[in-house]
Amino acid sequence: MLVLNNIKITISIFVIACMLFIQPAFAKKKKKDKAKKDYSFTSKNSDSVWRKVVPFDLSNTTFTALKSNNIDGILWFAKQQLGTPYKYASADPKNGGLDCSGFLFYVYTHFKIKVPRTSKDYMNFGKSISTNKIQKGDVLIFTGSDASQKIAGHVGMVIETNDGEISFIHGASGKGKGVTISKLSESYYTTRFLKAVRIVN
Numbered sequence: 001m002l003v004l005n006n007i008k009i010t011i012s013i014f015v016i017a018c019m020l021f022i023q024p025a026f027a028k029k030k031k032k033d034k035a036k037k038d039y040s041f042t043s044k045n046s047d048s049v050w051r052k053v054v055p056f057d058l059s060n061t062t063f064t065a066l067k068s069n070n071i072d073g074i075l076w077f078a079k080q081q082l083g084t085p086y087k088y089a090s091a092d093p094k095n096g097g098l099d100c101s102g103f104l105f106y107v108y109t110h111f112k113i114k115v116p117r118t119s120k121d122y123m124n125f126g127k128s129i130s131t132n133k134i135q136k137g138d139v140l141i142f143t144g145s146d147a148s149q150k151i152a153g154h155v156g157m158v159i160e161t162n163d164g165e166i167s168f169i170h171g172a173s174g175k176g177k178g179v180t181i182s183k184l185s186e187s188y189y190t191t192r193f194l195k196a197v198r199i200v201n
């Protein structure tokens with residue numbers, strides 16, 4: 001009888017020990033899994049395709065002390081938005097996308113630089129620049145999809161000028177585009193180009 005009682009006590013101690021070990025380990029794993037964050041998102045609308053946006057963390061970059069006139073810093077941040085879907089009337093990628101002026105608004109205001117929220121307002125904003133003096137960070141203004149209507153309807157930011165070849169980043173509404181990089185020399189943009197303005201000196 002004494003042996004049987006000893007066996008029961010031993011089994012009870014073993015079960016309690018297992019419970020004490022397993023429960024904290026499970027809770028720790030659950031807490032760790034909960035801490036994981038998924039920074040990627042996808043969005044779909046009539047003007048875009050499913051895309052996964054590249055995550056970014058400003059604390060892990062060399063641009064920890066950016067100034068408003070740091071063009072390279074502004075361009076770096078702008079390029080982090082590549083692949084963000086186009087979404088009309090949105091100026092925050094957390095809303096599922098950005099439109100063209102919303103993209104510029106999001107980038108420039110990140111550096112506390114005040115810019116217009118609509119494309120047409122860029123026509124009377126900043127300093128007008130001749131095409132041969134365009135530089136990185138300048139804003140290119142285009143008509144809408146109808147080039148015959150000389151009214152601002154699209155904007156982009158210059159990211160490179162190489163022997164007269166101007167590349168710009170913008171939120172394109174064309175199917176499957178979103179934030180992308182194009183060249184001013186492309187006929188589609190050449191025929192729609194209205195002017196360039198300088199926002200940051």
